[in-house]
Amino acid sequence: MNHEMPQSESTDSTRPSWAAHELVALALTVVLAVWVVAQWSVAVQPQANTERDEKRAATMAELGMADKKALNTFGVVDESLKRYRIPIQNAMTLVVELGATNIAKEVAGRTAAPTGMKLVEIPDPDFLADVSELNDPALIAQGKTLFLTKICFTCHQNDPAVPAPAGLALGAPKFIGDFWGKERLVHKGLGGPLERVVMGPGYFAESVSAAGSGLRVLKGALTPMPPPPPVTEEEVKALMAYVRSLSQGN
Numbered sequence: 034m035n036h037e038m039p040q041s042e043s044t045d046s047t048r049p050s051w052a053a054h055e056l057v058a059l060a061l062t063v064v065l066a067v068w069v070v071a072q073w074s075v076a077v078q079p080q081a082n083t084e085r086d087e088k089r090a091a092t093m094a095e096l097g098m099a100d101k102k103a104l105n106t107f108g109v110v111d112e113s114l115k116r117y118r119i120p121i122q123n124a125m126t127l128v129v130e131l132g133a134t135n136i137a138k139e140v141a142g143r144t145a146a147p148t149g150m151k152l153v154e155i156p157d158p159d160f161l162a163d164v165s166e167l168n169d170p171a172l173i174a175q176g177k178t179l180f181l182t183k184i185c186f187t188c189h190q191n192d193p194a195v196p197a198p199a200g201l202a203l204g205a206p207k208f209i210g211d212f213w214g215k216e217r218l219v220h221k222g223l224g225g226p227l228e229r230v231v232m233g234p235g236y237f238a239e240s241v242s243a244a245g246s247g248l249r250v251l252k253g254a255l256t257p258m259p260p261p262p263p264v265t266e267e268e269v270k271a272l273m274a275y276v277r278s279l280s281q282g283n
């Protein structure tokens with residue numbers, strides 16, 4: 034029993050002191066690490082934050098000033114289009130004075146006719162006694178066939194999924210969307226003065242007739258429509274009924 038005691042004492046006394054050293058070293062390392070990180074974050078982060086904050090504040094102030102300026106001063110938006118802006122306060126007073134409907138008309142008028150050009154009325158063709166004739170499903174079906182056989186489809190896209198490459202090259206209008214009864218800007222003769230017409234029976238018949246080709250050329254088209262294969266009046270009526278049926282408004 035006595036023999037064992039010193040052995041156990043000596044081990045007990047050496048082991049704890051060794052472990053204590055290690056613990057102290059570890060603790061020191063941790064403290065040092067924490068201190069370094071703390072120093073670094075104090076030194077670096079706040080500085081980055083203030084810099085960013087300052088920049089952000091400056092940008093916000095700049096944007097705010099630009100907004101205020103745009104909203105509260107007179108200015109030129111586009112010289113060539115003669116578009117100018119007025120302070121929002123004046124604009125609001127104007128809207129109240131003129132009424133929203135008149136403003137809408139005024140704006141629409143401007144975009145359709147930048148120089149106040151006249152709207153030319155093209156009378157309905159003689160062969161069309163009444164527009165309601167164009168609702169006839171049999172006539173529309175006949176027109177659909179003619180649209181293929183008279184090769185209209187090669188230039189006038191009428192299906193969003195099927196492009197008409199020849200028409201793309203010439204700038205031919207697509208018969209897609211809401212187009213019937215809408216205004217068109219046309220040149221009187223290729224490159225001639227502009228006028229306004231309505232896409233309706235008169236303009237349609239004129240465009241498809243051999244004599245009418247080149248008389249009025251849709252703005253943006255590269256050539257007048259080449260004279261199509263000859264069509265009779267009855268066929269023009271059928272084509273008209275079909276093309277009109279493609280328009281969303283009908």
Ligand code: HEC
Nearest residue numbers: 183184185188203205206237240250251254257258261272
């Ligand atoms: C070779 C291509 C080509 C073919 C084929 C063709 N067109 Fe055209 N069409 C044009 C071009 C280009 C224009 C625009 C120039 C113009 O107004 O003359 C046009 C314009 C029109 C317009 C005036 C439309 C608008 O929105 O202003 C109508 C209507 C029309 N075509 C109907 C037809 C019909 C119907 C056929 C078939 C009988 C046909 N086109 C065949 C090229 C073509």
